[in-house]
Amino acid sequence: MTPRAEIRGRLVLDAEVFVGRLTIEDDRIAAVDVDRQATDGDEGMPFVAPGFVDVHCHGWGGHSAMGATDDLDGMARALLRRGVTSFLPTAWSSPFAELHAFADRVRAWIPRAADDGAQPLGFNLEGPFISHAKKGAHNPAFIASPADTPWSQIEPLVDGLTLITIAPEIPGGLDLIRRLRGLGVRISIGHSAADLAGATAGYDAGGTTTTHLFNGMTGLDHRAPGVAVAALIRDEAYVELIADGHHVHPSVWTIIERTKPADRLMLISDALSMAGMGDGRVTIGGQEIEIRDGRCTLADGSGTLAGSVIALDVAVRNVVANGSSLPAAVAAASRNPLAMLGLIDRGRLAVGQRADLVELAEDLSVRRVVRAGRTVDMDRPVGAGG
Numbered sequence: 428m429t430p431r432a433e434i435r436g437r438l439v440l441d442a443e444v445f446v447g448r449l450t451i452e453d454d455r456i457a458a459v460d461v462d463r464q465a466t467d468g469d470e471g472m473p474f475v476a477p478g479f480v481d482v483h484c485h486g487w488g489g490h491s492a493m494g495a496t497d498d499l500d501g502m503a504r505a506l507l508r509r510g511v512t513s514f515l516p517t518a519w520s521s522p523f524a525e526l527h528a529f530a531d532r533v534r535a536w537i538p539r540a541a542d543d544g545a546q547p548l549g550f551n552l553e554g555p556f557i558s559h560a561k562k563g564a565h566n567p568a569f570i571a572s573p574a575d576t577p578w579s580q581i582e583p584l585v586d587g588l589t590l591i592t593i594a595p596e597i598p599g600g601l602d603l604i605r606r607l608r609g610l611g612v613r614i615s616i617g618h619s620a621a622d623l624a625g626a627t628a629g630y631d632a633g634g635t636t637t638t639h640l641f642n643g644m645t646g647l648d649h650r651a652p653g654v655a656v657a658a659l660i661r662d663e664a665y666v667e668l669i670a671d672g673h674h675v676h677p678s679v680w681t682i683i684e685r686t687k688p689a690d691r692l693m694l695i696s697d698a699l700s701m702a703g704m705g706d707g708r709v710t711i712g713g714q715e716i717e718i719r720d721g722r723c724t725l726a727d728g729s730g731t732l733a734g735s736v737i738a739l740d741v742a743v744r745n746v747v748a749n750g751s752s753l754p755a756a757v758a759a760a761s762r763n764p765l766a767m768l769g770l771i772d773r774g775r776l777a778v779g780q781r782a783d784l785v786e787l788a789e790d791l792s793v794r795r796v797v798r799a800g801r802t803v804d805m806d807r808p809v810g811a812g813g
């Protein structure tokens with residue numbers, strides 16, 4: 428006998444919210460039955476949405492993606508309890524020996540990852556092939572030039588590499604974009620000082636997406652358009668948004684939503700290991716970072732933003748509060764990043780999809796999480812701050 432379960436609520440479908448129920452069989456959605464469109468009178472009934480997917484996440488709950496295997500499990504468990512059912516552990520610019528060790532660790536961990544944690548979909552490298560001029564909080568000592576880096580240093584990173592940020596204008600940048608794209612890696616244009624033509628060349632060479640739009644890039648100067656403009660006017664380009672209100676003002680979220688096709692916006696956390704832990708200090712990539720009132724900056728007094736501590740459920744809530752529809756916000760946190768990665772087996776409430784689900788309360792806080800058809804025990808300790 429196959430285990431069956433039914434989940435009732437306000438189902439967040441591709442473009443609408445309907446009252447109905449999902450039938451789960453094993454790890455899949457076996458049936459979607461809808462009664463009627465949801466109305467204000469349905470308040471109190473939970474929202475049921477596809478599980479969130481975070482493609483740019485450096486850590487969570489006191490655990491760094493660049494830490495030990497136990498940290499990867501700890502991060503995955505903590506993320507799952509925030510409704511993130513799949514993710515990419517993300518490294519920042521580091522010496523190649525450390526990046527090789529990170530890649531080896533994640534590759535070895537993926538088949539053994541905790542089944543009560545978010546599922547890893549490979550890994551993401553934010554750097555080291557980025558621009559010194561737009562380095563943000565990356566340690567300049569670890570930024571590398573593709574032209575000066577032998578392939579023997581890059582090749583050990585390729586297996587399992589799902590996404591990498593590259594500045595297209597740096598020497599050898601376009602060649603590296605073409606080569607890695609040819610090997611199936613998704614390229615994110617970012618930490619880049621390219622002008623409009625340079626950024627466009629990056630997308631033409633194989634750039635699929637854009638690292639934390641508006642941050643670490645040439646922006647929306649009306650006489651000197653840069654990466655942000657190239658990303659906004661190129662319909663097929665995906666864009667990452669950190670919707671915490673610190674990285675991009677909410678009024679600019681509206682510009683993004685009116686400019687980009689709805690299926691190209693991705694909410695990301697860019698979260699640091701301290702996310703979910705309150706205020707404090709942490710050293711990342713040799714740089715000290717201070718977290719105060721949910722804002723992460725380099726502790727050198729420069730005020731440079733350095734990642735975030737936002738959870739994706741909060742990002743969804745924030746963009747909805749700013750006027751997004753719930754289906755659009757949920758898609759930006761689930762279906763869109765999956766589509767960017769070429770994954771279509773999850774991310775929608777539809778028959779045959781993997782049953783990765785998140786149940787949200789009226790205020791869009793996470794009430795329940797289902798991973799591959801199994802309800803997550805939210806009370807099980809997940810380590811510090813989980």
Ligand SMILES: [Zn+2]
Nearest residue numbers: 553563639643
């Ligand atoms: Zn960054």
